Amino acid sequence: MANQIKLGGIVLSTMILFRGVRVQSRYTALMKLSLIILFALFFSTEVKGQSTYTADLSSAETPILRDHLKLGTHQNANGDVLDANSLYFTKNGQPWYPVMGEIHFSRYPRAYWEEAILKMKAAGIDVIASYVFWIYHEEEEGHFNWTGDNDLRAFAELCKKHHVFFFARIGPWCHGEVRNGGFPDWLVKKGNTRKNNPAYLSAVQLFYNEVGKQLNGLYFKNGGPVIGTQIENEYRFNNPAGLEHMVTLKEMALKAGIDVPYYTATGWPGSNQMQNELLPVWGAYPEAPWDKKTTKLALSENYLFTALRGDVTIGSDLLGKHAIDTTYKGYRYPYATAEMGGGNQITDHRRPIIQADDVSALSYVKVGSGANLMGYYMFHGGSNPIGKLSTLQESKATKYPNDYPIISYDFLAPIGEWGQIRPSYRSYKVIHSFLNDFGNQLVQYTTSFPNQKPSGSADNSVLRFVVRSKGNSGFVFISNFQRQLVMKDFENVQFGLKLPVGVLTFPEKPITIKKDLQVIFPFNMDLGGVNLKYATAQPLCLVKGKIPMYVFFAPEGIDPEFVFDKTNIKEMKATDGKVLSSLDGYHISNLKPGTACVTEISLSNGSKINVLILSHKQALDAWKGNAFEAERLFISKQELTFPGDSLNIQSTGDPRISFSVYPSITNLVAGKHQLIESADGIFKRHSLNLTPRRLEASFKEVQNISSYQNKGKLVPFDNRDTTAGGLVKTGPQYQTNMVAVAGSRYYSIKLPATLGDLNEAYMKINYTGDTGSLYLNGTLIADDFYSGLAMTVGLKRFIKTGGGKEMLFQIVPLPNEREVFFEDGIRGKMKYSQASLFDVLIVPHYEVVFSSKRSM
Missing domain, CATH: 3.20.20.80 (Glycosidases)
Known part of the structure; x- marks a missing residue:
């Protein structure tokens, strides 16, 4: 990668490589002097229009103590061993x-x-x-x-x-x-x-x-x-x-x-x-x-x-x-x-x-x-x-x-x-x-802190990053986030890392780090025998198989850029991207992250690897698991689990089930549901539509709560509202067994008779007050301290005993004198001493179990 820095009116063109520093100078006699000056000034230099954030990794090494910890038995009959040294944990050595x-x-x-x-x-x-x-x-x-x-x-x-x-x-x-x-x-x-x-x-x-x-x-x-x-x-x-x-x-x-x-x-x-x-x-x-x-x-x-x-x-x-x-x-x-x-x-x-x-x-x-x-x-x-x-x-x-x-x-x-x-x-x-x-x-890598650090938690003027490395390899961690502080975008960002051998500056095209962004950039990362000099994309996972696939994703607001060392590479092809070949490496840019954004790399030894670059949203929707006798990568807005060697998908509120999978699954079935299949880049997409379920919970305000109170064996009362010194202790006043609390409002909520084939149903209770408490047969089954969020209750554990029956919801008001911390804007939603129920919604939670005819 070319970098130009002006020193005393002389322009030195340098080319920095991961294995060291190669300097191509117009003034060959000044080569050694150039390097000395470059290293001396590099970490305090800001190229016009750019911000170079620097860290010295040249001595990043942590001495490791071993065999000093008094562990219990850490080897089993199969020969498996769990251990730890002073730096990291180990599994089978x-x-x-x-x-x-x-x-x-x-x-x-x-x-x-x-x-x-x-x-x-x-x-x-x-x-x-x-x-x-x-x-x-x-x-x-x-x-x-x-x-x-x-x-x-x-x-x-x-x-x-x-x-x-x-x-x-x-x-x-x-x-x-x-x-x-x-x-x-x-x-x-x-x-x-x-x-x-x-x-x-x-x-x-x-x-x-x-x-x-x-x-x-x-x-x-x-x-x-x-x-x-x-x-x-x-x-x-x-x-x-x-x-x-x-x-x-x-x-x-x-x-x-x-x-x-x-x-x-x-x-x-x-x-x-x-x-x-x-x-x-x-x-x-x-x-x-x-x-x-x-x-x-x-x-x-x-x-x-x-x-x-x-x-x-x-x-x-x-x-x-x-x-x-x-x-x-x-x-x-x-x-x-x-x-x-x-x-x-x-x-x-x-x-x-x-x-x-x-x-x-x-x-x-x-x-x-x-x-x-x-x-x-x-x-x-x-x-x-x-x-x-x-x-x-x-x-x-x-x-x-x-x-x-x-x-x-x-x-x-x-x-x-x-x-x-x-x-x-x-x-x-x-x-x-x-x-x-x-x-x-990563566990073998030592942390090196940057030369420029924020002065404290309130400082949003300095980019927050750190580097973990060993030798010339490592990861740059960035977290441009601070809870309850508005951060700023950092434009024209580059990183300057002093390695044990040479200096690495990347990316070639400066990037913008958006506010609240959290990301990890690799440098000199081994991908199955190929050296990735750096990437402005985050490693996500590795999908093993006949051709290993390294999966990355592009952070929000950043155009992904990959630079590979040419050593060991016979050929490189990029779909949805542009490959530029130089004497020493390959530079991949103009990438369009997605399920078709694949770079195929053929190695000199005859082996191959693939690199897939997803979008940030696709990474959030990515699920890796063992299903149907193979390690697979799924992309879905739904919720996936992998019991045994199969696949379960759950969906909150949406009966439309859809997922893409790589590698594809042969003869996939979902009970009696009709599956629709289509191509999605290198993935195969499967979709189906479940019968929408509409569940309703009717509610009405109740003045007389006697019929809702516990008529059977009482559970133990909570003792937190006992008196001390003649004063009632501050704090919540609702009880385990339904009792009246001055100023409270009460609402009966009628449950659906059954959930049918649903996995779950979430009842969302929108209210304002101090506390919300829900009773079934007069006994407390759920409670909530109002924070501005709806109170959520899962119904499946109650429907069998209370299906079609009525629950009672009690709202205790927030007294004027009570001092409670709420997030900004929440207190404005309620009035002091107000207790109100606005609506009760039931959100269906669907589930589909998938199998393969081959595995049946």
């Missing part, structure tokens, strides 16, 4: 980038566990994590419950069935916005917990023993899915007593048979960084709904590329302010996360709305900053059950800092409380596809 998502099995109906696991796997999750809440399983001392939705073993077995690993977070204290942080009431009454108190440890050992029995035979060493466990949560062990307690708990877990490759502990609020017993894990959230303020918070530093591994706001509600040392060098553990906020659980006093960019940007930032395990809390929302003795949510009445909904633990997660897919799911799927297929390279 090869670098591995785990992607972990959390769902709480005991907060989601057992009947839908398998569907939930498949949805998570389709999003690129290969490790599923879950808390094991002590109070859920031993609410009454000595009486353990591992049945129904509490069946830990059954959930782990489903993980094994679908080839995803399982990570058990066993506490004993978990937090998780659960009553007492997960401790049973009887244990709290005994006191003296979370320390090496013999009576406390004795109770913990009994609990651990039960967990160990549940997972017996399912550990990795047995060929099972259970690869790790988190000990405790948010526990300070950067002191001798704290470390002794954590090591004691680990030894107790081992005694209980919980023998796993990886033992972790949260790195916050303070962790010992020299011990070898536990891997510290970190996190970052888009907001802090637990913060006591009811005003807009300061801009989060989580959206800056930094060496900061943790989020100083996590746990501040319980632990107060805590600092994380960012100057620490020589980490003994891979940079791993367990609480990357997939959303946020809203509180009574803070009700943020989390959008897709709010969470996906965190992933780009933390992966770019060096994270080598992405763990999300939560990736799938859920619902709190009502216990035998009490409700099970965190509340101020139980001496915890926040009031949460009694039932809802939706978390605004990528997969919601009712299994609904949010836009963030698709954004996550894009970066996870990259991590799944190219993470084995």
Whole structure:
């Protein structure tokens, strides 16, 4: 690539190549001097009309410690091995980038566990994590419950069935916005917990023993899915007593048979960084709904590329302010996360709305900053059950800092409380596809921060980027996003990277980085024996086959450009693109991203590879999975899962099912439905039209609620509205059993009699007020803290018992004196003390199961 820089009135024409720097100078005698001057000035030079953002990668290398961590049994009878060094995790001796998502099995109906696991796997999750809440399983001392939705073993077995690993977070204290942080009431009454108190440890050992029995035979060493466990949560062990307690708990877990490759502990609020017993894990959230303020918070530093591994706001509600040392060098553990906020659980006093960019940007930032395990809390929302003795949510009445909904633990997660897919799911799927297929390279790369950095979270004048590299190869990560800050477009952008050998400047044609854009650009990336010098497109995935296909996508607002080294290439052909050949390489431009935008590359050794460039929208709609005895890439607006070796497609609201697939599937059938087939570039498109379903829920205001109240056995009342000092505690006032609350309005909602052949139906309740609570037969089944969004309720779990019956919806008004944080513009939608229901819509959720005649 040619680059011209004026030095003292002399124009030096340079050609920079990935294997080094070749200088073609009009003044050959000045060649060496030119290089010296060029390197000295390069990183402070801005060519007129262009902005060159620079980073020095010449010494990007991290020393790696090995065999120092005290893991559990990490080899099974098949010879499979899981391990970790100080930089990354390994699988069978090869670098591995785990992607972990959390769902709480005991907060989601057992009947839908398998569907939930498949949805998570389709999003690129290969490790599923879950808390094991002590109070859920031993609410009454000595009486353990591992049945129904509490069946830990059954959930782990489903993980094994679908080839995803399982990570058990066993506490004993978990937090998780659960009553007492997960401790049973009887244990709290005994006191003296979370320390090496013999009576406390004795109770913990009994609990651990039960967990160990549940997972017996399912550990990795047995060929099972259970690869790790988190000990405790948010526990300070950067002191001798704290470390002794954590090591004691680990030894107790081992005694209980919980023998796993990886033992972790949260790195916050303070962790010992020299011990070898536990891997510290970190996190970052888009907001802090637990913060006591009811005003807009300061801009989060989580959206800056930094060496900061943790989020100083996590746990501040319980632990107060805590600092994380960012100057620490020589980490003994891979940079791993367990609480990357997939959303946020809203509180009574803070009700943020989390959008897709709010969470996906965190992933780009933390992966770019060096994270080598992405763990999300939560990736799938859920619902709190009502216990035998009490409700099970965190509340101020139980001496915890926040009031949460009694039932809802939706978390605004990528997969919601009712299994609904949010836009963030698709954004996550894009970066996870990259991590799944190219993470084995990425984990070996060291992070180098740019020479130009933003001065802080409020600085939108400097492009936010970082580079991960090893040798001359790497990836440029860009995240031009900051929650609650308007960013700007950066025009005429180029990157100048000082490599161990030479300098790489790209792209040749400067680009514009649009506001809010998150993207990854590769440089000197090996594609099956071919060197990609750079691309202004993001790698998406690799589809294996007779001819491997590397899939990229063009970011919004950027014309994709590819430059290949000519070495090992015999011939190159581009469909929907222009190829220019030079002495040293191929330059591909004028590309039209889409399903036909393929570059065919023939190698000198007789092998071939293909490169496909999709649009950004197609990347969001891309699904990679094993179906019908092959690895395939699908593009669909619908929601895909791959149970076994087949294909399921679900569609929210739209009965028109359509998807394109590569490679094509022979003799595809969808039950009795008529399939329409057509060509779509190199893909084959399949379409069908289901019978549209129109479901209605009629509603009317009710003045007398007596007939809707619970006439049978009452469930335990919530104790968060008890009196203290003669004053009613602030917070939500609705109850588990329908009771009247002053100023409330009530509406009966009649359910459809049946869902027919639908997979699900989502009821959307548009209302304003403080809280919305839904009752069936007088018992609370769903609740919501009003935030400006419609309350969503999945109906399939209720139709069997309540089909055709009436639910009662209660809206408690928002008092004038209540101070609650809402996003901008939300408060304007409602009036103080107003409680109103505007409409109730039911959105059908269709499902089609596909099979192949050949596989039948």
